[in-house]
Amino acid sequence: MSKRKGKDAHLPVGECITLVQQILRERLCHQQLPDKPDGIEAQHKHLLELLKRTAVHGESNSVLIVGPRGAGKTMLLKCVLRDLLEEKEAQKNLLQVHLNGLLQTDDRIALKEITRQLHLENVVGDKVFGSFAENLAFLLEALKKGDRSSSRPVLFVLDEFDLFAHHKNQTLLYNLFDVSQSAQAPIAVVGVTCRLDVLELLEKRVKSRFSHRQIHLLSNLTFTEYLERVQTQLCLPDDFPDSKFAQDWNDSIQTLCEDKSVEEVLQRHFNSSKDFRSMHMLLMLCLSRVSVAKPAIKPADLLEASRLCFADAKANMLHGLSILELCLIIAMKHLNDVYEGEPFNLQMVHNEFKKFLQRKSNSMYNFDQPVIMKVCINMKPLSKFFLPFNSFPATRFLESNTLYCFRCSSAMIGRITVNIYIFCMKTDKFNIFPSKPITYTSCFSSPSGLRAPAAAGADPTG
Amino acid sequence: MTALLQHPGYEEERLQRVAEQLPCREVQAGLLLSLMGQPQQYSYPSIFIYGHRASGKSHVIYQTVGHYSSSLQLPHATVSCVECVSVALLFEQVLLSFFGCDAASLLPRSPSLSDFVRIYKQQCSQSPAKQTRYIVMEKAELLRDTDANLLPALLRLQELVEDNITVILLSEIAWDKFRPNTGCFEPLLLHFPDYSKGELQQILSQDRHPSYSAELYSSYINILLGVFYSVCRDLRELRHLAALNFSKFCEPLAEGKVKETDTHKLWRNIEPHLKKAMQTVYLREVSSLQWEQMQQMEEKETGALRGLSAHTHVELPYYSKFLLIAAYLASYNPARTDKRFFLKHHGKIRKTNFLKKNEKTSNHLLGPKPFPLDRLLAIFYSVVDSRVAPTASIFSQISSLVTLQLLTQVSHDDQLDAPKYKCAVSMDFICAISRTVNFDIVKYLYDFL
Numbered sequence: 001m002s003k004r005k006g007k008d009a010h011l012p013v014g015e016c017i018t019l020v021q022q023i024l025r026e027r028l029c030h031q032q033l034p035d036k037p038d039g040i041e042a043q044h045k046h047l048l049e050l051l052k053r054t055a056v057h058g059e060s061n062s063v064l065i066v067g068p069r070g071a072g073k074t075m076l077l078k079c080v081l082r083d084l085l086e087e088k089e090a091q092k093n094l095l096q097v098h099l100n101g102l103l104q105t106d107d108r109i110a111l112k113e114i115t116r117q118l119h120l121e122n123v124v125g126d127k128v129f130g131s132f133a134e135n136l137a138f139l140l141e142a143l144k145k146g147d148r149s150s151s152r153p154v155l156f157v158l159d160e161f162d163l164f165a166h167h168k169n170q171t172l173l174y175n176l177f178d179v180s181q182s183a184q185a186p187i188a189v190v191g192v193t194c195r196l197d198v199l200e201l202l203e204k205r206v207k208s209r210f211s212h213r214q215i216h217l218l219s220n221l222t223f224t225e226y227l228e229r230v231q232t233q234l235c236l237p238d239d240f241p242d243s244k245f246a247q248d249w250n251d252s253i254q255t256l257c258e259d260k261s262v263e264e265v266l267q268r269h270f271n272s273s274k275d276f277r278s279m280h281m282l283l284m285l286c287l288s289r290v291s292v293a294k295p296a297i298k299p300a301d302l303l304e305a306s307r308l309c310f311a312d313a314k315a316n317m318l319h320g321l322s323i324l325e326l327c328l329i330i331a332m333k334h335l336n337d338v339y340e341g342e343p344f345n346l347q348m349v350h351n352e353f354k355k356f357l358q359r360k361s362n363s364m365y366n367f368d369q370p371v372i373m374k375v376c377i378n379m380k381p382l383s384k385f386f387l388p389f390n391s392f393p394a395t396r397f398l399e400s401n402t403l404y405c406f407r408c409s410s411a412m413i414g415r416i417t418v419n420i421y422i423f424c425m426k427t428d429k430f431n432i433f434p435s436k437p438i439t440y441t442s443c444f445s446s447p448s449g450l451r452a453p454a455a456a457g458a459d460p461t462g
Numbered sequence: 463m464t465a466l467l468q469h470p471g472y473e474e475e476r477l478q479r480v481a482e483q484l485p486c487r488e489v490q491a492g493l494l495l496s497l498m499g500q501p502q503q504y505s506y507p508s509i510f511i512y513g514h515r516a517s518g519k520s521h522v523i524y525q526t527v528g529h530y531s532s533s534l535q536l537p538h539a540t541v542s543c544v545e546c547v548s549v550a551l552l553f554e555q556v557l558l559s560f561f562g563c564d565a566a567s568l569l570p571r572s573p574s575l576s577d578f579v580r581i582y583k584q585q586c587s588q589s590p591a592k593q594t595r596y597i598v599m600e601k602a603e604l605l606r607d608t609d610a611n612l613l614p615a616l617l618r619l620q621e622l623v624e625d626n627i628t629v630i631l632l633s634e635i636a637w638d639k640f641r642p643n644t645g646c647f648e649p650l651l652l653h654f655p656d657y658s659k660g661e662l663q664q665i666l667s668q669d670r671h672p673s674y675s676a677e678l679y680s681s682y683i684n685i686l687l688g689v690f691y692s693v694c695r696d697l698r699e700l701r702h703l704a705a706l707n708f709s710k711f712c713e714p715l716a717e718g719k720v721k722e723t724d725t726h727k728l729w730r731n732i733e734p735h736l737k738k739a740m741q742t743v744y745l746r747e748v749s750s751l752q753w754e755q756m757q758q759m760e761e762k763e764t765g766a767l768r769g770l771s772a773h774t775h776v777e778l779p780y781y782s783k784f785l786l787i788a789a790y791l792a793s794y795n796p797a798r799t800d801k802r803f804f805l806k807h808h809g810k811i812r813k814t815n816f817l818k819k820n821e822k823t824s825n826h827l828l829g830p831k832p833f834p835l836d837r838l839l840a841i842f843y844s845v846v847d848s849r850v851a852p853t854a855s856i857f858s859q860i861s862s863l864v865t866l867q868l869l870t871q872v873s874h875d876d877q878l879d880a881p882k883y884k885c886a887v888s889m890d891f892i893c894a895i896s897r898t899v900n901f902d903i904v905k906y907l908y909d910f911l
Contacts, residue, residue, distance in 0.1 A: 313636035
């Protein structure tokens with residue numbers, strides 16, 4: 001339909017699609033800021049007010065933004081900063097320091113970064129400081145204006161705030177909060193974290209200096225709002241050059257969101273998580289299927305994208321295993337059942353495998369220990385089916401052939417079992433599970449299975 | 463293949479060439495390209511690709527992103543996490559590929575992630591990305607063992623450096639095993655499924671021998687897959703096996719005994735060889751050249767065909783053999799039973815009475831247990847026929863057994879007075895050794911009473 005309409009519009013379809021991709025990709029992949037943060041207006045107002053007081057009136061403040069991953073914490077902060085900097089006075093006054101717990105892994109690096117972001121490298125020069133506090137105080141001192149006794153306000157943004165709490169003695173946090181408490185240079189400390197219990201991580205002296213102001217971003221989104229959000233994320237803005245195409249696109253998005261199957265899929269996503277990030281991932285997968293030949297998102301695209309999002313990684317990996325590998329895993333699983341989660345080693349697995357072969361000898365070839373071992377080593381990096389019991393490196397394992405233990409991790413065994421049962425049903429001949437469970441003693445009462453072929457002729461009674 | 467060709471922003475001719483290079487991976491490559499979008503557009507910050515080994519992960523990436531002359535030639539940095547023993551190497555590699563050696567030399571001596579991001583930003587402001595930059599991390603599972611912050615930071619690198627950059631992680635492990643406990647930016651997950659039997663047939667048939675017809679090679683591959691598919695689905699391993707056994711397959715053709723069309727005879731000829739190769743699948747104990755030589759040797763010998771792994775023949779001195787036997791007994795027998803085996807008048811003890819409650823499992827299944835030197839020597843004196851003095855020669859033989867990795871020392875090196883050892887040989891091996899000195903080891907093993 002769009003192809004026909006594309007002809008009377010003043011842009012060719014190819015260009016329109018390129019533009020659509022560009023705009024939406026910026027939104028979905030690059031986290032472009034929305035004009036208005038929807039759903040969190042109260043928090044936005046609160047934070048803006050707080051920072052304005054620092055920027056304009058020179059009040060010190062500290063605040064934590066707490067919320068789960070993908071709830072829009074950084075988006076909120078960025079929106080606030082954008083709005084704050086629209087004010088002339090704030091723009092002139094405010095200095096910003098952005099730190100990230102992932103990058104600034106200790107206080108020395110953090111201090112260097114602060115110095116750099118405040119453009120004070122040449123002021124510090126090669127001075128030697130006695131303590132961290134002295135260094136920080138010097139930095140703040142240096143920010144004081146020449147003629148007036150007042151200082152310029154500094155905004156400290158600490159992303160991944162909880163990681164800063166792991167620094168030695170929490171020196172940075174202590175000093176920042178200390179400065180914000182006492183009547184020194186005006187600073188605002190904004191921490192962004194996904195840990196609700198972040199205050200528990202703080203030392204007592206640090207905690208007491210913190211203002212205990214927290215902004216929670218716990219979304220209580222309803223499904224209708226979620227649907228609306230999906231729609232706004234996909235809609236084209238009004239300033240799209242080809243208004244006809246934009247109109248068509250937005251209409252098609254409208255009909256997409258009203259589709260029954262689409263609603264079902266989105267409901268599933270909404271039930272599992274309602275944050276921005278997972279939604280963006282889903283929509284990104286849909287968007288990638290839009291091309292010149294198919295210039296609209298169809299319900300089928302969304303279903304396909306949802307299938308990709310919800311794909312069971314373990315089942316996927318299990319599907320790629322060869323029959324020998326599956327046999328070994330079943331043997332491990334069986335050992336795990338018989339010994340109730342006790343660790344087992346390769347020899348036991350091989351023994352179990354041999355017992356299986358005795359029952360169903362025609363279905364599988366008997367392999368030597370070295371081959372079995374190599375197969376297990378090849379599977380080991382998958383480490384989803386069994387875990388090394390002790391931490392011998394693989395080379396040691398090769399030298400001495402039985403020292404290594406594997407352990408099926410019980411959490412995933414349940415899910416694997418289901419898959420294996422399905423597999424067994426499909427292949428039919430592939431039934432390793434005996435009809436009645438083998439007990440501990442019957443497993444080992446007859447040594448015949450254990451004996452190596454070379455010793456078979458010897459008299460066992462000794 | 464048509465799905466792969468419809469990607470605006472790339473030269474059609476190049477796409478055509480890339481498509482030819484990617485048999486049976488068109489769907490995955492198409493999906494990847496559509497996610498990447500046009501070169502100047504933003505792509506998703508991080509993409510995680512997982513699948514079994516030899517399922518074409520790296521190949522698809524190299525063909526699409528870069529690395530080969532025929533590929534799309536996008537700005538990219540390829541990093542193998544095996545090579546990067548320190549993060550410094552990783553940072554250097556990335557900066558080098560994007561901005562040249564000047565940028566890489568800016569890194570300080572043991573750089574932190576903060577330094578890397580700072581230099582990247584600085585360079586990026588001078589030469590902003592016109593096309594999406596890609597960092598490809600191979601064997602990404604190793605990132606879990608490095609600094610805990612590295613993986614979460616890489617996943618949101620686009621946000622941290624504020625550049626049009628995408629990190630592609632390749633791994634054999636599912637993403638669930640990567641997620642740090644406080645969570646992180648979730649990458650887009652892509653699965654590369656294993657090749658089906660038909661696809662393997664198609665890919666393997668491509669590297670046919672020039673002097674034989676394609677049909678012959680294809681039927682050879684068919685036979686090969688029929689034998690090995692249940693054991694091994696690894697394309698690389700199958701390719702190795704195919705190359706190894708093809709000359710054998712062609713032998714009757716070269717001699718003129720069989721015509722190319724007579725598949726049944728060819729099958730009968732190759733079957734025993736493939737069966738033998740089955741015993742050594744995955745092992746790669748020998749190179750293909752050695753394998754050929756060995757096959758020629760075996761043809762000369764009229765004796766029974768031996769598997770490759772039976773070639774573990776070790777010559778040892780007389781006392782060393784007994785030392786090894788003693789070590790084996792010490793490792794696999796409980797210490798309580800020594801009295802029964804090595805004392806003349808131990809009285810009658812029946813095994814059933816002797817059993818302790820938790821000792822039902824066979825010792826051979828549990829593996830060797832460590833034993834002190836004293837016990838080894840005591841058993842040694844009672845199993846060896848003649849009287850032996852505890853001379854330096856005996857002790858040096860023990861340490862040479864450790865060097866040969868037939869024994870392993872389990873106690874710490876600095877413990878001189880009572881070192882502990884484990885015996886690291888298999889049952890077959892020790893039986894062969896004891897047969898050469900006429901010692902019936904099975905009589906002395908508690909498991910086989």
